[in-house]
Amino acid sequence: MVKAAVIGAGLGGLSAAIMLRSAGFEVTVIEKNFHAGGKLMPVSLGDYHFDFGPNTITMPHVFSSVFEKAGVVMEDVLEFIKLPHHTKNFSPDGTELVFSHDSDYMKKQLKEQDPFGAENYDKFLKEIERLYRLSEAHFFPKMFKGPLDYLSPRLGAAFSQVRPLETMDHFFRRYFKSPNVLQALNRYATYIGSSPYVSPATFAMIAYLELVQGVYYVKGGNVKIAEALQRAASDMGVSFLMGSEVVSIQVKEKRAESLTLDSGEVIKADEFIMNADLLKAFPELVQEDDRPHFSDQKRDRYEPSISAFVILAGMNNISKKLHHHNVFFSSNYQREFHDLFKNGVYSTQPTIYISSSSYTDRQQSVNGDNLFILVNAPPLKKDGRLQVNPEEYKELIYDRLEAAGLPIREHLSVEKVITPQEIAAKFGAYRGALYGISANRKLDAFLRPGNFSRDIKNLSFAGGSTHPGGGSPMVTISGMNVAKALIKRHQ
Ligand SMILES: Cc1cc2nc3c(=O)[nH]c(=O)nc-3n(C[C@H](O)[C@H](O)[C@H](O)COP(=O)(O)OP(=O)(O)OC[C@H]3O[C@@H](n4cnc5c(N)ncnc54)[C@H](O)[C@@H]3O)c2cc1C
Structure with missing residues (x-):
């Protein structure tokens, strides 16, 4: 049986673990905290319960596809509530604009606040849907191993169609005039930890998620998603070492052989999946000589997200x-x-x-x-x-x-x-970055570190600092993508 060690029980680690287990791998997840879900963390202060981390949940179908791999029907274990009108935007001049996936409701408000935007709203929705569909087809499922991957003609063709060189702010200005409306839309850049005045218009597709697909909340707290994923993984036979920190990875002849825990315990595996933030964990856990393509100096060149x-x-x-x-x-x-x-x-x-x-x-x-x-x-x-x-x-x-x-x-x-x-x-x-790397330089969003180490053959990366990016659905996709590739490798 192929042995896989997953470092970190964030959403990316959990989804990778479930997929690998479903294909018969022997999987151990090592997590330094005592809760699964990473940044999706429960906090209780007396009788007050909070979701720390993802409060805004989109793309529930992504989580559903992971549960499916564990033989669990998501709706049986979690109640996703679609919020009818989800976000109230308060402008400094006192105007209130409530975002909703209901386009009639949106147009009604826009008629008052931005007649130009109301007229353009259907066109706008069509364009953000196009951006989303292209990303869904070409970027979400794609794994990037190295720079050559960016040169594939199909990807190049898709890339040129997602407005990579236009800024988000510029894009929104094509459809809306009211400064309040523009400000509310520009905030979507912060979902990828970036600024709307520099990040590519491609990410206007986030507006599609919220203004068309909708915003969700899970009854009992969004943290229930991670709890349910961990339960499903355990039921399949995934082992969890909670409260255990990985302190080093031993590499020999370009292969990771084992990892060492803070307790001194050594764990051997055939495949190592790093869900821990690679910008921090890779340089800390692997000696610099063993990672010539990811030197400390190279790491320092990445701009962290907000x-x-x-x-x-x-x-x-x-x-x-x-x-x-x-x-x-x-x-x-x-x-x-x-x-x-x-x-x-x-x-x-x-x-x-x-x-x-x-x-x-x-x-x-x-x-x-x-x-x-x-x-x-x-x-x-x-x-x-x-x-x-x-x-x-x-x-x-x-x-x-x-x-x-x-x-x-x-x-x-x-x-x-x-x-x-x-x-x-x-x-x-x-x-302290929330989303790994920022998308503030035109190509940064697309030129994140790849999902596979270029130096260590059996070390892969899943999570917010690699592809396809940060945010709860994206990191979940990241874990699934990596697992799929590893399953293929060992077929
Ligand atoms: C305040 C805040 C608000 C956010 N709001 C939203 C939102 O509304 N919507 C949304 O979609 N996203 C939001 N995000 C972003 C989202 O939480 C992240 O993109 C996503 O959860 C990251 O998942 P991940 O799998 O990359 O890893 P993480 O959640 O970072 O998990 C990595 C895990 O690795 C563990 N680890 C690290 N090093 C080691 C080690 N050496 N040994 C063992 N374990 C280790 C960590 O403890 C952690 O549990 C928010 C984040 C924060 C912090």
Whole structure:
């Protein structure tokens, strides 16, 4: 039986483990934390339950296809709720625009706020669907082993059709005129940890996911997805070593032979799948001599995606103002991204995202709202320094919310601040990045490190820093893609 060792029980690691097990591999998953799901992590503060990490879930069919491999019908174990009108966008001038997959509902609002956009809306939906379909056909299932893969004529033809050289902001301006509407759409760049003023228009396809396919929430918390995947994997015979950190990988003649845990235990395997953030784990676990194509210097050239400054706030009231997903926009979005990416500093006028899952699922916090408050943060400096005083920044966020009509302090029951430093330490995320690598230079989105080590024959990568990219559905696809290739290798 082929032995596979998966480093990390993030969504990418879980999906790879299930696929490999379904093909008869003997699979061991090693995870340094005690929960499966990686950044999709449950946090409870007293009676308040939060999803840390993915609050916005799209593409449930991706998770469903993994469950299928485990012989589990997803609907039997998880209740995916499609949110009818999912995100309330609050503009600085007081305008409110609620995003929905219902195009009539959208057009009705646009007629008031952006008549040009209302007229173009159907055309816009058609174009973002085209971008999505091309990506689905050519980029999601594709594995990139090395630079030559980018030169395939079919891929080249597809690539030229997904507007790789136009920015997202420029693309949205073709269809909409209202600055508020443009700002709300431009926020989709942050889903890949990037700026709309530089990242390719290709990623406007994210709008297709939310404005056509819809936004989902899993009853009991999105963390239930990871819990159910781990259960399904265990039931198939996947072994989990939770609370065990891999500290090194031993390489001989371009093959990984074994890995060593923090306990000193050595585990041998035929295939090693690194779900841990490769930008951090690969250089840390493998000696530099054994990875000439991925030197420390090469790693340093990658620009990490944005990080996050998060406050979990349990409230003693239920706000009438809030929806499930909410965004309080800053008055100067361009400046905010300039601060984040060019200057590497925290914005003093940040856009603030709030998820209140108790809006949909009261059982998550019966005594009041469970607010997951997130502000985009620059990645940590190379020396790991945090560029802000967390207590002061938290107060600034509360001040801004109060000014926008959402008083927090007077209704707070419990709170917890989670900084990029904690994200880096807890999940082994390179410089605290949420989505691995940013797509801020035109081709970066497409030129991520490949799914297979070029130096070590039996080491592959699955997760946010490799293909097809960050975000919960993409990393799940990444794990499946890698597993499929390994299954083929051992047929
Ligand atoms: C605050 C926040 C908000 C987000 N919001 C969204 C959202 O709304 N929607 C969305 O789709 N995505 C969102 N994301 C992004 C999403 O969470 C990630 O893209 C995705 O979960 C990453 O999955 P992964 O498989 O790459 O690995 P990870 O989740 O990073 O898991 C990797 C695992 O490897 C483990 N590990 C690392 N090193 C070692 C080692 N040496 N030994 C053993 N184990 C190790 C880590 O502990 C971790 O469990 C968000 C992320 C964060 C942090």
